[in-house]
Amino acid sequence: MERMEASPLLGRPAPCYKSLPDGHLNPDHTASKILSYAIYDKPKPERKKQSSLVTIFSVWNTIMGSSLLTMAWGVERAGLPVALVLVALMAGLCLYTAYVLLRVNYHHGNDTCEVPALCRTLLGRWAELVAHTFSLLVLLGANVVYWILITNFLYFTVNYFTDLHSSNQTEYNSTLLCPKLDGVNGSLLIPVEAPVSPYWGLHSTVPVYVAIIVFPLLNFKNVSFFTKFNSLGTLSVIYLLIFVVVKGVTWGIHITQLPGETYVAKNAAVLSGMLALSFYIHNIIITIMGNNARQENNCRDLTIAFVLVTLTYTLVGAGFYVCFPLAKSCIEDNILNNFEMHDVMTAVARILLLFQVVTVYPLVAYMLRTEAILLLPFTESRWLTVLINITIVVMCILVACFCPSIGTIIRYTGAVSGLVHIFALPSLLHVRSLQLRGRLTWWKAAFYLVITIFGAVNLLMQFFINE
Known part of the structure; x- marks a missing residue:
């Protein structure tokens, strides 16, 4: 899933008021139109433009995120071809x-x-509410996924440092695990009964401990402090790329299908659902590309950025899948769970990602609050902010305890929000634009209908997946 960066862009969007062709005006009340022209026709300070290279990197950096951890799992569910x-x-x-x-x-x-x-x-107030509602869903899904990841990284990081200072001298004969088949010890580790503590459980107490750490951060009046750590996202992506390449070179190629491994065609929807969120940047793409100094290069620069993102996902997802030496069905929806806790590279990845996600989470929660307040019939207040924060935290804790599968959450969130923000709304907006400009033909309308139907089928298929 693309990383949600610190930005008001997903919050209150600036209205788009511009005369439409053939004398049409924006479908709004007359008073609002007059006010909008009065406000938005005033001169604005020039924003600093950026080069094509910076624009390309901005798109790549904004899209890339925690979806990298689940990509190999998606490849396994769909089958490599x-x-x-x-x-x-x-x-x-x-x-x-x-x-x-x-x-x-x-x-x-x-x-x-x-x-x-x-x-x-172009479409009316109803479409604006739909856009805000499904932006809310994307952000809620991101909050839940980040909470599960914080819980996971915190649990294994604490265990790692605890074991370093204990008298435990267990010899680990492999760093690979297959939790689906052998539980926490994994198929290539010496079976050892892990002590169970009522005070330290991955899916019981640790999600609550995360609330103690994170909740105070959600109530900062100014979240701009956390934007200073956004560069950690780029560092995390680069480290994960190095991590997968190093592990792949160490293992070599293991592409032969093992006995018992089969691929069900409908399970490919797991990957398509995930990818709808993994490539999701549509809610802020206009602002990002609007900063490009050479607007005539927007198509080229956007294409290059998406090619780079595609190559990154392919390298991490397909590369990890091809080289993974155990049964491919062992691949977890968080690839770090396939490595024994004491593996140094994995421990570094968890520490780096823990700090990054903890600093990003308040920003995502802030954007979620902003979207929620837009849809609520209440004025913004300190008490409303705290109440929304409590609601977000409680929901995250419940999901982290009872449904801690980030792959499942990402694919459902991606399929639902993708239908609206990636397939339906762009198609409807473009059809309406073509109609107003007198350039709409039946085959263009049919083409955009097919795109919308594809998104609907992608969502429908999520309910027929073999878990």
């Missing part, structure tokens, strides 16, 4: 619909506009 086709197909579709949003904004918006405001301009 189907997975490679799906990654290319979803990358192409997501790239195209993101570009469609840029084209719609070119005709009907501005460089500070975003999808909800475009929806209100």
